[in-house]
Amino acid sequence: MDKLNLDQHISRQFNRELEDVRNRVLAMGGLVENQIAGAIRSLIESDASVAQAVIDGDGQVNAMEKEIDEECNLILARRQPAASDLRLVIVILKTITDLERMGDEAERIARLASRLAEGDQPAHRYRELGRLGGYVQSMLRDALDGFARLSPKVAVDLARADETVDAEYEVIMRQNITYMMEDPRNVRRTLDMSFVARSLERIGDHAKNIGEYIIYLVEGKDLRHAPVEEMEREIGGGGKESESP
Template sequence: MTLKNPVLAHHISSQFNEDLQEVNAKFMAMGGIVEQQVTNAIHALLDTDVNMSLDVQYQEKNVNRLELEIDEGLTLILARRHPAAIDLRMVIAMSKANTDMERIGDEALKIANIAQTLCEEGGSPRGFMETRHIGNQVRVMIHEALDAFARLDADQALEVLRADVDIDREYQSATRTLMTYMIEDPRYISRVLNVLWVLRSLERVGDHARNIAEQVIYIVKGLDVRHTSVDEIEQRVHSR
């Protein structure tokens, strides 16, 4: 990942930037794997594809390896370069985003495991339409969050935060619908419950993508916007 924001590039020393490039490359590679994990996990569920589910499980070890390598690289940067100000914000943000990225992979693994169970036991009569819709939104969120991080684009990060609000709303609506269905027809409770767990994992993926976007705002604007409404974040970002 190349730092494309000219203001930030001006403030980051060439040696610091060189050290960070290697870590950034691993972070973006990890992001690409995780994004594909989520895509494959959703397809494994919707298409009852056991092989795709197994591929998600296989990629987990690569994600875990990269998480450890990124943490080690950032620790060495702190020890050797003693970054301050915006340089330090970059390292801190990368460390936190690294954790969120690994947790997205964990949620993808949960979905893949449920997909494998449903392949073996039979699909759910309800919930796949909601899964497809929310899953598509979440995949876009991950991609946009990674792109915002690569380009250090606070406005694009704000769009990710807005998308998370929409996903939370749709998740709650889908949950109510499926709960009502189970009450009215208890024959498929276990299968529909599995779909509810999938939707919960997708909602959490959205939360982690939001966290990554918040780190972009922290790097660019120096603002800690966690636990803050989107409207307030937008006002604070555009006032600086």
């Protein structure tokens, strides 16, 4: 397959349309970033007002997904893109689906945080969940940066980061089982904590997906579900480490 080239169109208007829809994706990503950050803050600070703001903001994320979807459909109908242009539209449609699902997970965390804020706060103040939240926020930032720079190497970093997220998630779940066994009064709260952890783990999965889409967009290679080592071979090197002097 040919590699991506966004500047070789006879129609300047087509160039502008493609650039506009890419910028809309990044704007949607920024909104989802804020949603996730707010959801995590509402949990750590037991702030129901912040949680409600996240819940209210989910409608804006959904609206942006619909607007971008409609714009992509218009491009498909009017321009009938081929090759790398078609891949760009396909990747955008897939990316906004993942971003919308991240927004849903942020809303779910906010609702759980609002309920948890009504009870007594644990001594650890959800420290482990906060750390897991930091990991997935970093993954989303890296995914959006990779999309903006059209850098397929970010997929390697995201795949490795997702392994860390999965390991942290498993630790949290084992801890939660221990909490419930030690004191049955903790069951309701601990279940809610487990649901939060699961939502965070899913956000990491969606961020990893975006990295895989970037490889497809730039290189024309479908490496979904591929091991990290295969990604490195196919895109000619690793992520951050390989880019350093």
